[in-house]
Amino acid sequence: MPLILHNLSPLHWSLAGAGIAVITLLLVFISNHRLGISTGFEDICSLVLPQPYFRRAGIRSGRGWRLPFLAGLVLGGFLSAALGGGWALTWELGRFDAVIGFGHVGKLAWMFAGGLFIGFGTRLAGGCTSGHGIFGLSNLEWPSLVATASFMAGGMVTTQLIYRVLFAGM
């Protein structure tokens, strides 16, 4: 299956997995940080929200590396598009376009709703695919196994509902 991005062929899973492991290990070995992205959302919130939750040491001490790391993620996506066929704004969404087919406004509403679940859920869970799924599991942490099993289950049920029930006949 080609990627939505310029119909590129994806890297082999073993290569991508090994590369992700190398970056994870470098973050620990060079700068003593555990990989984790969802706290970065709180770091961004902490720039404008005054509540005590956003003033805790765990957030303030992490901003110095998480915010540049997040900026790097955007840059990585930009370079991937630019080097892989050229950078351009796009609304393409693969299977969603073929099956659900909402227009631009519907797509934005759909994505905003998904984002709410992502932002609230990852912070309540104490991490996301990177912090729990990759780092936490690599470090053999029980809470990460529980959280990973929970978000995989949540995703499986939801996608099955969307594509096999709600929009099955379309």
Place this chain on the structure above:
Amino acid sequence: MLGFYILAGTAFGFLLSRSGAADYNYIQAMFLFESFQLYGIIGTAVVIGAAGLWLVKRGGKTAFGRPVAIELKPMHRGNVVGGLLFGVGWSVAGMCPGPILVNIGEGKVYALAALAGALVGAGAFGVFYDRLQNLLGLPPLTLGPGEG
């Protein structure tokens, strides 16, 4: 170090972009059991990561000679409830937190709406932390739900 963080993020973002981890179709195919790709990526990353972390912790020192200090995440009911909610969002948007930013970089316009939602969601969590703390037995504020 600033350059290292940006570089590490860029490499990570590029890998997510080119591997399918930031691709709506691959996320749905994973949850529909139609594709092994993302299971293979996470599995490989965890196996190599576990071996490497064991070695780094056994060595006990970072490249600059500081003691390796890995803060562990606390166990609480939010791991399950939050995990389930995040799973719903991952399925709906077809992105987890890293790929939201990667997709914005790629030029996918709708990813901006996912980021806006994620910031509102994370903001609401922090604003209502004291109330959620009682409801779900979350750790004290100074500890938080776990960073990552």
